[in-house]
Amino acid sequence: MTTTNHQSTTTLYSVFQEESSHFHQGYWAEDMQEDRLDIAHVRYLQELTKTLSIKTGDIVLDLGCGGGAGAIWLAKTFGCHVHAIDLVADNVLRARKSVQNANLENLIEVHQMDAVNMSFASDFFDHVIAVESIYHIQDKQSVFKEIQRVLKPNCYLAIADYLLESCSCLVRQLAAVFFESKYMTGINEHYQMFKDAGLQVVSELDVTEETIIRTFDWGKRTNYSLLRTMLREAYGPIVYHLTSFVFSLPIITLPRKLAADKTVKMEFITCVNSN
Template sequence: MTTSALEPRWSTPDLHAAVKDHYDGLIDLYEDLWGEHIHHGYWAEGETDPGRHAAQVRLVDELISFGPVTEGARVLDAGCGIGASAVYLAQRLGCTVDGITLSAEQITRAEAKAAEAGVPDLTSFRLVDAMHTDYPEDTFDLVWALESCEIMPDKKAFLAECKRVLKPGGTLLVATWCARDDRLAPAETRLLQRIYRDFVISHVLPLEHYAELTADLGLTDIRTADWSPRVWDTWKLSTDIVKPVVRDPSVIWKLVRAKGMDIFRFLNSVPLMKQAYDRDVMRYGVFRATKPL
């Protein structure tokens, strides 16, 4: 295992296998605890708390505005999860969305959600490695990556693939977990490494590193934003949701029988993320860039 928190924790084959096992095995638990949008929420400063699920939708809306995402765009949802963002983009903006993931169970759930929402004709979901897709060059108006970049073991290869499949003038739009900076103390590094293990992700980078990588790849009109203060409540609320599960031995052992011993790491990962935000080790960044004409 690497000693740096800014380098991959896993080999790519091991990571892919772990991601498949993790999400195939825990997809229903994720959805039970987090809802259909399995990502951070966004709480606007000075506004009345809308509730966790509304905050998750708000984050999608804020990302759409940050892009911006245009109506009718052809979109690659790189790391589509259970399809909530793809369905939302299709419903709200009439986008045609290709969602890709490493989890067969996520695809099954995403297809069901698209059918329930009445947008199966605007969405499709496939088992594809986002770092190495089979799409032709210049295919998409937008590549959307909502909390999937942290899973990618080779960030530059992922961003290069995003650029390749974008049409000239197309937009890369990413929201991802970030490290505070590249000057982490040993205890901070250990905390991030535990999160990598328990959440089954590769590693995180400081937001400014992503700006540098996208510039190195020749992308233009690069903009970044730190949304950490807006998303922090996600982990306070998530910790409150997990507490009753952790405190009930009958529920714990039911989950162990159904999901195996890894359930302990999964449940422990939630307070670890809260700790990482509280200690300003983890941050939440967004960035967008354009493929030159």
């Protein structure tokens, strides 16, 4: 059994987006409106899957599907078949409900399954995507080996992951708290594990600015300021100024600084199954 951070929804995302079933960052390109997280969520998936040529009828694995938003977007956009897996029962139920509501049960199957030990046949998938899920898992090497096993030869994996670029123990602990995983690793460790699993990196994109930083900025402008305004109305200006410190420091300012310093990065990585 793997060691994983078990969460039904992550606080990191519920702070910003109570109603959404996307448990991932937004992606803001230069030309995009600043206030639309829903559009930024879709843009994120578009940017991540750019390196895969997904076609109607292809079979895609969504590894760590959360509330199912990614699987639904994949099926609607490409007409592909999606197997969405998640370890956490609540997420599986939520994803199944979203799939039902979207009327996509003919294209999407949701399974409660551990990515470390998947029950799919070898050489089953045409593509694998993993959106901000692998950084939650301790035994990444086994996950990459499993991905290599279930992915057809010469087919592609697209992964969006948080990477930690610091050796300092204190920074590691801070990052673990703010990004809700104590299993984040650095890019070099990832590269070695890809290589050992027979996955060859074909592209690597640092999207920290477009994703983590811009999403925290969005959170600060919208929900966070709304919350503070409500408190000011209810309790007056002293509470308003107090909350500026109390809320912004732990929820936004510190994790944003870790990203701005590139201590914590977000990367879009594409690998081919070269075995």
